[in-house]
Amino acid sequence: MAIHFTEQELAERRAAACKAMAADGLDGLLIFRQESMYYLTGYDTFGFVYFQCLYLGADGEMFLMTRAPDLRQAQHTSVIDDIHIWVDREGVNPARELRDLLHQRRLSGKKLGVEWESYGLTAANGRKLEHALDGFCDLVDASTLVSRLRLVKSPAELDYVRRAAELADDAYDRAYELAGPGADEGAILAAMQGAVFEGGGDYAGNEFIIGSGRDALLCRYKAGRRKLDAQDQLTLEWAGVYRHYHAAMMNTFLIGEASDEHKALHAAAEEAILACEAMLKPGSTMSDVFHAHARTLDAHGLKDHRMNACGYAMGTCFAPNWMDWPMFYDGNPVELKPGMTFFIHIIIANSDAGRAMTLGRSSIVGETGPEVLSKRPLDLVVR
Structure with a gap:
């Protein structure tokens, strides 16, 4: 695992993010900014140009949803253990697969922050995300939550x-x-x-x-x-x-x-x-x-x-x-x-x-x- 900070420092950063979530009344955060992912876990890639999301719960639970080329990237450069791959195929909608992963973690009806202001979330994918999670949970703009910690x-x-x-x-x-x-x-x-x-x-x-x-x-x-x-x-x-x-x-x-x-x-x-x-x-x-x-x-x-x-x-x-x-x-x-x-x-x-x-x-x-x-x-x- 090639991370450039101690695992303790990365854990302290995630703990600070969880504290900030709690202060904002959030149950979790859907992270799309690559800078945030790197800051919190060490994850280093340019695959963020496609749909990928790091979920961090206010309780510290964490998982990554990404594409197959970034599986080993995450394994080699980050402390993320729970990695899920969405498969490239015609008509695929990874936002729905993300909803399924959130449902498995009993996040229905919860209040989740989203990094809407992100190069890792195009307008098209953002619309799919909103549609997939409509009625499932309450989405709140939390684009600067991690950015403020990184400052x-x-x-x-x-x-x-x-x-x-x-x-x-x-x-x-x-x-x-x-x-x-x-x-x-x-x-x-x-x-x-x-x-x-x-x-x-x-x-x-x-x-x-x-x-x-x-x-x-x-x-x-x-x-x-x-x-x-x-x-x-x-x-x-x-x-x-x-x-x-x-x-x-x-x-x-x-x-x-x-x-x-x-x-x-x-x-x-x-x-x-x-x-x-x-x-x-x-x-x-x-x-x-x-x-x-x-x-x-x-x-x-x-x-x-x-x-x-x-x-x-x-x-x-x-x-x-x-x-x-x-x-x-x-x-x-x-x-x-x-x-x-x-x-x-x-x-x-x-x-x-x-x-x-x-x-x-x-x-x-x-x-x-x-x-x-x-x-x-x-x-x-x-x-």
């Missing part, structure tokens, strides 16, 4: 986050070495991803993001590569990943000479990220961090060129993205506590002038302030 990391989890950050710094070094006039974006990406794998890391929850020229203003991955011009801008967003724990970074490298306009954008971005990080302390809210970002960039006349969010939690994430709950945006009331980990990104995209500037790095919330994880400077990079 504060254990010492073992923080060790993995710190290792992920080291791998992110290694990837930064590879990009720094290769970036310059004539450099190929594909070679840069290969070197960055290679650094993570060579360090014992994993695939990220989404693709590394790269864009140069006018595409340096993008903050999403897209297909297609180019070589850097003698005078260019290169935006990179990537993450070190270890045991599925992420530590993201972001930066815009300038190729050739730095214009005064780019220097001014970098100065604003550096001031903004430091202002945000100053708010990473117990008692602050997610909204407080966002407002530090907005106030700073707006004071530089960049309101029209900034984003409406400036980062999010870091942790265990599976495809299709590494953005964990919650996010820094206006009005978000979630309060920061020691042991939470976050990625703050400052993204400035001036489409009128065709100029981009970004800075981003991950931190752990400490007792009095942030533990910045990246050891690389915030200085303007010119290659």
Whole structure:
């Protein structure tokens, strides 16, 4: 069994989830988020893209319903003993089979939480689930029950986050070495991803993001590569990943000479990220961090060129993205506590002038302030 935490720690997590269920008046939880399954049991797969459900009762009873390819996956990577397989065949409805398993455990008429907000539960399967359980039990949205528990990391989890950050710094070094006039974006990406794998890391929850020229203003991955011009801008967003724990970074490298306009954008971005990080302390809210970002960039006349969010939690994430709950945006009331980990990104995209500037790095919330994880400077990079 290849789990990355002690069985005791996993048991303590499940006990905390059961306590949270009891507080919410739930008899059990239907879990569809792969992050939740990994957190509670160690179960590690990408088979969640098909219908699968981990049931955890408020009494601690647990079973997994999944497909045949994930039977051994669960046996090898988790502490789950009770595994049920639904068979692929025309017309199959695994939601009905799940109802039968719940019926066998005398859960008829009970109040069950559901992780509706999950990539592991498509709208179509969600409708089948509702139909199958209609009249059988009372379903309640409990999408954030486990996510809230996951927000504060254990010492073992923080060790993995710190290792992920080291791998992110290694990837930064590879990009720094290769970036310059004539450099190929594909070679840069290969070197960055290679650094993570060579360090014992994993695939990220989404693709590394790269864009140069006018595409340096993008903050999403897209297909297609180019070589850097003698005078260019290169935006990179990537993450070190270890045991599925992420530590993201972001930066815009300038190729050739730095214009005064780019220097001014970098100065604003550096001031903004430091202002945000100053708010990473117990008692602050997610909204407080966002407002530090907005106030700073707006004071530089960049309101029209900034984003409406400036980062999010870091942790265990599976495809299709590494953005964990919650996010820094206006009005978000979630309060920061020691042991939470976050990625703050400052993204400035001036489409009128065709100029981009970004800075981003991950931190752990400490007792009095942030533990910045990246050891690389915030200085303007010119290659």
